[in-house]
Amino acid sequence: MFDEAPSFSPTEYAVPAFVLLILIEVMWAWKRRSESYEPRDTLTSLMFGLGSTVAGALFGSAVIAVFFWAYDYRLFDLGEQWWLVWWAWPLCFVLDDLKYYWVHRAGHRIRWFWASHVNHHSSQHYNLSTALRQSWTGSFTPGFLFGLPLVLAGFHPVMLAIAGGFNLIYQFWIHTEAIDRMPRWFEVVMNTPSHHRVHHATNPRYLDRNYAGVFIIWDKMFGTFQQEMKQERIRYGIVKQLGSFNLLWAVFHEWIGLFRDLWHAPWRYKLLYLLREPGWTHDGSRETSDMIRRRWLKEQDRTTPQPVVENNAIADPDQAA
Template sequence: MPDFNPTQYAVPLFVVAVLAEMIWAKLRAPEAYEPRDTLVSLAFGLGSTVAGALLGGFALTLFIKAYDYRIFDFGPQWWAVWWAWPVCFVLDDLKYYWVHRAGHRIRWMWASHVNHHSSQHYNLSTALRQSWTGALTFGFLFAVPLVLLGFHPAMIAICGGLNLIYQFWIHTEAIRRMPRWFEAVMNTPSHHRVHHATNPRYLDTNYAGVFIVWDKLFGTFTPEVDDEKIRYGIVKQLGSFNLLWAVFHEWIGMLTDIWRAPWKHKLSYLLREPGWSHDGSRETSDMIRAKWQARVGTVAPLATSVADRNPIAGEQEAA
């Protein structure tokens, strides 16, 4: 079984890329970086690495147990089955789309994922703003079908690492558009800027990791428009550079809502979309977008599929 973690080898490239973007920002877009915000993002990245090391063992144990019940067997030298690698990579990216979408649509999962969206700046350091509490949401369960199909947990982990590396470079404003053919198939800075936007037209779109085709297939794609400046962050901004508040604020908000809610609504504050309230006192992304449509008199560019009737904001927040 190969012992290879692609993200470890990519770290020096991450550092060089962030420094290069900082130089670009100083010359072309000074507002792109805010020192305190960048420090918080770096602290998020460090904490996420530590949390993964401490909590990742449970997922690994589960995957190894599930692997005993695999439907297909690639043999003892599974790493030598060349065609399994691209298939695993594509299926893992499809898995990422759905776990990412769930992270925006289920408040329990959003409480962890909101960390990645809480910066009001969009730069390469934002890519490092990863959650400390991801293991608590059990999003790793989305990978169990891949294990049961016969893909070894190590293969899935390596493909997931490569997916994460790809997503690093799309967190930038330094690149406006890629060639049209590339934009049509792959996730790009333009597509991912939309995902991080709080503009009503952009809420809850472009969940892709590597291949933007998933969003186009499942009705969650929206292109970036050039005549509207993107606002980043969450709808109700943090208003603080306190690291612990940034990490746990949505967990605190969610648990507070559950505590205060009538018994028949408590579970809904855990499992329904962020922004939902039993008395209608808050706004979900669907409500925010509907108000925007009524105001501007247009139809949002997002194509909504039959399976996608429940857009997400946050607790007055959206990504």
């Protein structure tokens, strides 16, 4: 039934363009912002990309098998030549991007997912090579479950894989400081370098914001959008920086921390360490992103000058009764 179905990977064709764009950005950084690139950091990012490709080839087949199994139980059928149903492609792309928003949000709010996703945020630099920091261990999280509703809705697994590939290609170019802002109409709807810089920031204001892949409208709809503030310099990376360019430590450090917490935690808290947000502890010894933001907001309230009212009088006579 599926012998004639297309099965190419869009990202494979995009690799030469990725390399060319990185070289162009390196030349830009050499002249304009040399701190954007650090040789050891860039090498680590490149090794991340290579390793994630190998890991996907080794472990991704299990997820593919689950999707093809679920497809036999689909509620709607696009027909045997599903790839010729033109309207299904844009619909699939939009719905897959909505799926990406939620799986990405889970990647920041559930520590089991974060142990894999933290790889992408581990660099303290923000450039196109950072986009290559893809996880090696994504197949060891249940993130694939977010895609099952689309399979059951009748979208073929190959169609979803192609849509996901184009989604990934789009996200490559937004990992840059070389582009300030896009036209206003574009910034309103689409994810952009400005929006995604916020997502990679460790500033309390920016933590766990802008999860979008292609369409920033999801963040605006679900209350996780934050505009980039020109007056606040962005600090990239993770709250507790790696402090190392060791590739294996960068890949597995959060898994090691998670297993350590699971080993030492009382039995009644073990599942919570797996499913609660990063930074959560049963004794409050560490901070979550929400706790960091609340503390920052309190500090802002204390340092913000308040209007002076003398003798309970209104200072502005125009406002007097």
